[in-house]
Each structure stands twice: as C-alpha cells, then as structure tokens.
Amino acid sequence: METTIKFAAINPATEQELTGQFPQHNEQNVDLAAAAANEVAKAYRQTTPQQRHDLLHAIADSLEEARETIVARAKLESALPEARLNGELSRTTAQLRLFASVVMGGLWQEAVFDSANPQREPLPKPDIRRQNIALGPVAVFGASNFPLAFSTAGGDTASALAAGCPVVVKGHPAHPGTSDIVAKCIAKALKNQALPQAIFTLLQGTSHELGQAVVKHPMIKAVGFTGSIHGGRALFDLAQQRPEPIPFFGELGASNPVFILPGRMKNQHQTLAEEYLLSMNMGCGQFCTKPAVVFVEKGENSSQFLNAVRQGIENHQGQTMLTSGIKRNYLEQSEKRAQQKGLSLTQSTPDQGVPSKLFETTSEAWRNNPQWQEEIFGPQSVVVICETGEEMIALSQELAGSLTATIHADEADYPLAKRLLPELEEVAGRIVFNAWPTGVEVSYAMVHGGPYPASTMPASTSVGAEAIKRWLRPVAYQSVPDALLPTSLQQANPLNVRRSVDGK
Ligand code: NAP
Numbered sequence: 001m002e003t004t005i006k007f008a009a010i011n012p013a014t015e016q017e018l019t020g021q022f023p024q025h026n027e028q029n030v031d032l033a034a035a036a037a038n039e040v041a042k043a044y045r046q047t048t049p050q051q052r053h054d055l056l057h058a059i060a061d062s063l064e065e066a067r068e069t070i071v072a073r074a075k076l077e078s079a080l081p082e083a084r085l086n087g088e089l090s091r092t093t094a095q096l097r098l099f100a101s102v103v104m105g106g107l108w109q110e111a112v113f114d115s116a117n118p119q120r121e122p123l124p125k126p127d128i129r130r131q132n133i134a135l136g137p138v139a140v141f142g143a144s145n146f147p148l149a150f151s152t153a154g155g156d157t158a159s160a161l162a163a164g165c166p167v168v169v170k171g172h173p174a175h176p177g178t179s180d181i182v183a184k185c186i187a188k189a190l191k192n193q194a195l196p197q198a199i200f201t202l203l204q205g206t207s208h209e210l211g212q213a214v215v216k217h218p219m220i221k222a223v224g225f226t227g228s229i230h231g232g233r234a235l236f237d238l239a240q241q242r243p244e245p246i247p248f249f250g251e252l253g254a255s256n257p258v259f260i261l262p263g264r265m266k267n268q269h270q271t272l273a274e275e276y277l278l279s280m281n282m283g284c285g286q287f288c289t290k291p292a293v294v295f296v297e298k299g300e301n302s303s304q305f306l307n308a309v310r311q312g313i314e315n316h317q318g319q320t321m322l323t324s325g326i327k328r329n330y331l332e333q334s335e336k337r338a339q340q341k342g343l344s345l346t347q348s349t350p351d352q353g354v355p356s357k358l359f360e361t362t363s364e365a366w367r368n369n370p371q372w373q374e375e376i377f378g379p380q381s382v383v384v385i386c387e388t389g390e391e392m393i394a395l396s397q398e399l400a401g402s403l404t405a406t407i408h409a410d411e412a413d414y415p416l417a418k419r420l421l422p423e424l425e426e427v428a429g430r431i432v433f434n435a436w437p438t439g440v441e442v443s444y445a446m447v448h449g450g451p452y453p454a455s456t457m458p459a460s461t462s463v464g465a466e467a468i469k470r471w472l473r474p475v476a477y478q479s480v481p482d483a484l485l486p487t488s489l490q491q492a493n494p495l496n497v498r499r500s501v502d503g504k
Pocket of ligand 1: 206375
C-alpha cells in the first residue's frame, strides 16, 4: 500500500533520522485495508483450527528466520538493549505458538449444549447450542514500549488471528522499520499457507488522524490498544461514539502498588531494596507494570530499606528513553511533581540518559494528593511511609484501578496480608506475592488488565490465553437441524470439540 508522502524513524539515542522511508498512510488507505479485511473475514473465520494453528507457527518461524535483522533495527529505533530485544522476540514467537495451541485446544469456542425436552410443560424446551465466533476485522495499535511483543505481530495480533479475525495494525511511529520487517514476515507466512494477504495489513504514519480513521471505520469491529491514558481514552471515546459502537480493549496506565509488610521488611530489607531498584528502573521505567508506589510501615527496618534505595538511585546509570516525546513527558511530569509540597526527592545525575527519581512521602500527604497516583512513564517511584499496618489497609481502599498489586509478607504478616488481599482484589487484575510486578508470564491463567484506567474493559485480559476471548462473540443456535449446524456443534462432534452439556 503505497503513498507519496513518507516519514523516517528517529534514533532516540542520537535524535537523528535513520535510513528508510515509510508511507504516511491516510484515510483512503484505511478504507482500502478495512474493506479488503472485511472481504476475507467470513472465509478466514471459517478456516479450521488446524489452518490457524499452522499460520501462527508459520509467522513465528518467519520471525525467527529474520531475528537478526529485526533485533538490529529495533535496537536503532528504540534504544533498548539487544539482549532485551532478543528476549522480547522470543516472547513474541512464544505468544504466537501459545495461541496456536489455544486454537487447537478448543476451549475458546465454549461449545455449550442445552438438550431439547419436547415433553416439558407448559412449553417444550428447544435444543440450543452455543459457540463463540470471530468478531470480524479488528484494529491493533502497536505499543512504543514493546516494539515486538505488543506491536505488529504481538499478543493482540496473535490472539486476533487465532480467533479468526483479520487484523489491521496501526504501527507505532517510533519503530516503523521494525514494524515493516515484521509485517513482511507475516505476509510471507500468509503466502506460504496459501491464505489471502488481506488477512493482515500494516498501516503506518505519524498523525493522530490515521489512528482515529482506523477506529471510526465501519468495517472495524474491535480495537486493541496499549499506550497513554490520554490517547487511549480519546480513541475509546471515539469507538463508543460511532453509529455502531465497538469494544475498545485499551491497556492504559497503572501505579502497580506494592505493600511491604513489617515482618518481611525486618528480614529482607536489603534484598527488597535491590529488587525494588531493579524493577522500577527496568527498561528505563517504561513498563506498564512498573511499581510506581510502595507502601511501608515507619520504623528502623524501613529506614534501612530507604537508605539502600536512595543510595541505589544516586548511583544509577542513565538510560535512553524510547522517544524524545516520552523523555519530555517524563522530565516535565517528574519535575512538576518534585515541586509539590509533601514529597522529598532523591535522584541520580547521569552523564547520559535520564535521571532515576525516588519520591518519599507520608501517608497523610499521599491521601491529600490523589493526583500522585497518576502514571509517570519512566524510572521514578514513590514510597509512602505509613504509621501503622491499619493505615496501609486504609490507603489500599483509596487506590485507583491497576494492572497489579503486590504484597511482600512473611508468615508473621499473614493476619495483615489476609485483610489486605481482598482490598487489592478490588483494584487489580493480578495479585503478586513476594515478588515484583514487572515481568508478565504469557500463560493460561494470566490476567493483564484490571479496573480503569488499567483497562477500558476490566472483564478481559490482554496477555495470556484468555486474551483470545476479546475477539469473539457468542452465537446460540436454536432448533437448527444437525445438517445445517456449524461442524463444531454437530451431534457426532467430528472436530472433537470440548462441550458442556446441560451444565455438565
Ligand atoms: P500514546 O501517545 O498513547 O500513543 C499510542 C498510539 O496511539 C500511537 O499509535 C499514537 O499514534 C496513537 N494516539 C495517541 N493519541 C491519539 C489520539 N488522540 N488520537 C489518535 N491516535 C492517538 O503512547 P506512546 O506514544 O507510546 O507514549 C506516550 C505516553 O504513553 C508515555 O509517556 C506513557 O505515559 C504512556 N504509555 C503507557 C504505556 C503503558 O503500558 N501503560 C505504554 C506506552 C506508553 P500517533 O502518535 O501517531 O498519533
């Protein structure tokens, strides 16, 4: 899909243009992509699980073949280290292969049967069979902070293709070259599997209008998004204002609160300080699961913990952020926060890259400044010093929705932990115990979501096997003759689909 207007990627480490020109797609390109996706949607929805399984493996294989090229380009465009990008590519291919297994496993289909009872009084009971089917063409927004695992062939694309939905990706303008190489790998896999190219399209560009046109397009039936609260909320509102509103699965922002209970603090303060520093600085703090607030109880042990954290912050080496815009946001927002009353600041003074920042505050000041819960994307975090464990419970009741909530506790802390846990269930999609929230397992039980603003759809997850359900909707077939039913619901069960019959 060509256009005459092009743009170049910027290397965030040098702030210079990189080689390569990428098309600035426009509304007309959106229309072509969505119409083509719509044209193949029905046939793609009806492909067998085996065909979709083979496609997902073919994409993973194709990405593996291009590993070196992909990682080299992603490094230039994101300033992320090679080891991290290699790991991220492995995670991306593992996600594709996981969804291949999910499709074959059949649970996503949720085949449910109610047997007929013609003798039932006062009215006969009909035969009803239900299954999930693909929604149709979906849009996926590539994320800046995961140029591979949450971008062009990332988790949203993998789960949507597994569900049987054609995908239109709006690539993130920070890494167009990476997106382009990955899109070519997907195109190659589609060709090898003799499937139409229109099942996947990458649109690129640097204007808000492009993303808005994708969300507004009448043939797009759902959206997956990872990014800022501001951008995500604007697009969510647009999706709801359409003549036909559509589901918008936005993963927006989270503070990922951590509670270190006194017994654990007493026994582990040095280790906890080291782990906290690693977690908050990981990827230059550009993780949606970064621990942005840590609650501790006042006392000698937490003082030692804080001394170690302050020292680690002061000595921390600077890292380059993903884009100049993200760097500007980080510096502006963290400097503004530093000027607010009630916070003390410790920061590093790196020769290169951005400083890491630790804020400390009291429970009272924290309570009076709910705006401190807002995400600042980058290597900063706040420690809230509470007078008592009771105060920790009280503050846990005032938290905004979050992707994760963490408890560090030894056995002596269990009575307090037991009271804290149900409070944290109210606010988070994932409860972490004696570990740190960064690092999300891609697996069957994982939940990466939570109440707003963690997610615009708190009943869903954007990571793990369940993510496939975002792209499906249920259809019930009442009294439809066996010969006319979809194969998966036929009495003889030729596809060997797992079924629930009359509630069993
Ligand atoms: P972003 O600004 O939310 O952008 C994400 C995507 O949405 C881009 O493709 C962007 O495209 C598009 N977009 C943003 N605002 C839009 C609007 N009003 N209308 C239409 N499209 C819009 O996120 P970002 O560029 O990755 O980083 C900016 C900030 O987002 C960070 O500083 C951070 O606060 C936050 N962030 C959070 C997470 C997280 O996991 N929680 C991850 C990444 C970023 P265009 O820019 O081309 O329009």
